[in-house]
Amino acid sequence: MDHPTSLSSRRQFLAKASQGAASLSVLSGITLPHVHAAGSDQINIALVGCGGRGTGAASNSLGLKAQTRLIAMADVMENRLEASFNGLSNKHPDRFSVSADAKFIGFDAYKKAIDMLRPNDVVILATPPAFRWVQFQYAISKGVNVFMEKPICVDAPSGKRMLELGKQAAAKGLKVGVGLMCRHCRVRGELFDRIQQGEIGDIILGRAYRLQGPVGTCFTKPRDPKAEPSELLYQIKNFHSFLWASGGAFSDFNIHNIDEICWMKNDFPIEAKATGGRTDRGDYVDQNFDHYSVEYTFRDGTKFWLEGRNAMKTHNEFASYVHGSKGMAIISTAGHFPSKAMTFKGHNKSAKEIIWRGKQPEPNPYDLEWQDLVAAIVDNKPYSEVERGAMASLVTVMGRMSAHSGQAVTFDQLMAHDHEFAPNVDKLTLDGPAPLIADADGKYPTPYPGANGLYEYVVKGA
Numbered sequence: 001m002d003h004p005t006s007l008s009s010r011r012q013f014l015a016k017a018s019q020g021a022a023s024l025s026v027l028s029g030i031t032l033p034h035v036h037a038a039g040s041d042q043i044n045i046a047l048v049g050c051g052g053r054g055t056g057a058a059s060n061s062l063g064l065k066a067q068t069r070l071i072a073m074a075d076v077m078e079n080r081l082e083a084s085f086n087g088l089s090n091k092h093p094d095r096f097s098v099s100a101d102a103k104f105i106g107f108d109a110y111k112k113a114i115d116m117l118r119p120n121d122v123v124i125l126a127t128p129p130a131f132r133w134v135q136f137q138y139a140i141s142k143g144v145n146v147f148m149e150k151p152i153c154v155d156a157p158s159g160k161r162m163l164e165l166g167k168q169a170a171a172k173g174l175k176v177g178v179g180l181m182c183r184h185c186r187v188r189g190e191l192f193d194r195i196q197q198g199e200i201g202d203i204i205l206g207r208a209y210r211l212q213g214p215v216g217t218c219f220t221k222p223r224d225p226k227a228e229p230s231e232l233l234y235q236i237k238n239f240h241s242f243l244w245a246s247g248g249a250f251s252d253f254n255i256h257n258i259d260e261i262c263w264m265k266n267d268f269p270i271e272a273k274a275t276g277g278r279t280d281r282g283d284y285v286d287q288n289f290d291h292y293s294v295e296y297t298f299r300d301g302t303k304f305w306l307e308g309r310n311a312m313k314t315h316n317e318f319a320s321y322v323h324g325s326k327g328m329a330i331i332s333t334a335g336h337f338p339s340k341a342m343t344f345k346g347h348n349k350s351a352k353e354i355i356w357r358g359k360q361p362e363p364n365p366y367d368l369e370w371q372d373l374v375a376a377i378v379d380n381k382p383y384s385e386v387e388r389g390a391m392a393s394l395v396t397v398m399g400r401m402s403a404h405s406g407q408a409v410t411f412d413q414l415m416a417h418d419h420e421f422a423p424n425v426d427k428l429t430l431d432g433p434a435p436l437i438a439d440a441d442g443k444y445p446t447p448y449p450g451a452n453g454l455y456e457y458v459v460k461g462a
Contacts, residue, residue: 043377044121046072046113048135050084053149054126057179058084060370061124061147062092066378069095072102072116074109075127076236076430081105107428110135119143120377122175128239128246129154129393130435133161134426140169145377147370149179151255151393152386154247157420159394166386173382177373178389180259182336184368187358188260191329191341195264199343199355201325203265206296206304208257209317214310216240218249220286222442232434241286242444243456244421244435249288250400251393254308258296258399259392260320260331261304268391269296269304271410274403278446279311285443287457294399306399323347327355338362404456406449419455 045068047058061068070088075081081103089096104112114123114135125135125148132152139146146169153159169176182188195203220241228234239245246252262268276289290311296304320331328347332339341358344350376383394414401417402409422435436459438444445457452458 042067042069043374044069044071044117046070046074046117046121046123047084047126048074048110048113048123049126049128049149050075050077050081051126053179054124055084055087056366057124057126057147057149057370058088059091060366061122061374062088062095063367064370064374066374068122068374069097071097072104072113073098074104074113076105076107076109076233078105106430111138114139114142114144117142117144120145122147122373122377125149128236129251130158130239130245130422130425133158133165136162136165136169140165140172140174143172143174145175145373147177147179147373148389150389151247151251151396152178152389153393153397154243154245154251155397155420156394156414156417157423159390159397160415162390162393163387166384166390169386170382170384173380175373175376175383176386177369177383178385179369180256180385180389180392181365181369182256182260182332182339183263183365183385183388184372185337185339185362185365186368187339187341187362188263188331188365190358191331191339191343192264194343194356195322195324195329196266198326199324200322200327200329203322203324204302205323206261206265206302206321207323208254208261208304208306208320210254210257210306210308211315211317212310213312213314213316214290215253216249218253218286218288218310219281219284219290222283222285223438230430231438232428232432233430235434235436238286241288242436243287244425247393247397247400248286249310250292250308250403251396254292254306254399255392255396256336257318257320257332258306258396261296261306261322262392262395264322264329264331265298265302265304267298267300268395269298269398269411271297271408272395272399272402273297273408274399275406275449276403277449285438287444287446289403289447292399292403294403296395296399327353337365401454401456404447404449405452405454407454409454413454417454 045061122145123139129151153162217238217240220238223234235242240249274294276292292308294306318335319333322329327345329343343355345353398409398414447456
């Protein structure tokens, strides 16, 4: 594969980075064109993956002033679907039209939900990332637009598959959004413009921090076979704990900060050198490290440091910064929203040195990403975030692979690597085995730097 920075020219990259902002329409008062074969101006939504993030994305889509309506839901777990169904139907009763026979359970449920859509409708893909390429491929075959959550791949083979599928979707004129919602933040967008115009000089350093306690399902206790007879469903329920399902806590949580730095740098790194480890984990059986430190290198030799940690009673920080030859900028300092972006004359966050401060209050980027996607559908304009989403996901994989293997990893090495965690993920069944099987003690293989070359773990006896 070509070097990541040769995927597009600087001008093309800038156009893609600002595509969301450029395509925004004021949806209030818009009359949707008759884009559907049936002549309806309504955009129907199907939700595939009814966990917290999928439910949140569906709620954002239904909160638009455009005519969106949820008509189908799919998941592998009935209790999770029902919880999402109850929450969304109560919050958006006027936009909720999911009947009893439009709730689908199982590994083929996504097909049944997508089959209820018409061309130009939208499917939300919010299952664990391992299933992203499988469901995206089917959505393309059915000619429906897609909103997919990040990360969109967990290893190089699935990343290359997603890049190819993105081309197929674009060739069919489908609109595809990827849930890196910070890219749709208007304040961050203004910061990007200011940096590109030289307000803080040339970027010479990036710093990002995701330091927090355990979140999501990143730490997992052993499975109780009596309470949870299916090892596969146990792993899907605790997907942050398993590399095959999510890329682990590193990929799922750190990707936003990584993508913010890459956006402002207007480039993607070509190498990662990382460390990390597991401290006293008791009887947790997940595959995650609980601390990571990554040095990314861009093509021009400048560096970007990422610090990630999941531990109790430690310093917490959720922020991203860039330093230039003339000053520095806060990209985010309060999590995803609000960004509280600022630029400074020097390299200290001093009130006396502030050049610019983003206007407050900030619109919610979780809403803005849906406004941008639906505006592109309404206006029938090209709209695809697949390449950028895949690159952000792959750069994240590169850092994780370096930490888990203990090796310096270049982007070219990553893309040539053959380790696909779950090559048969499209063939999983409810009564079948999981891609990863626990040993006799109920434990799973964990990364051991220096032991397995560029492989993040190996299965004994495989």
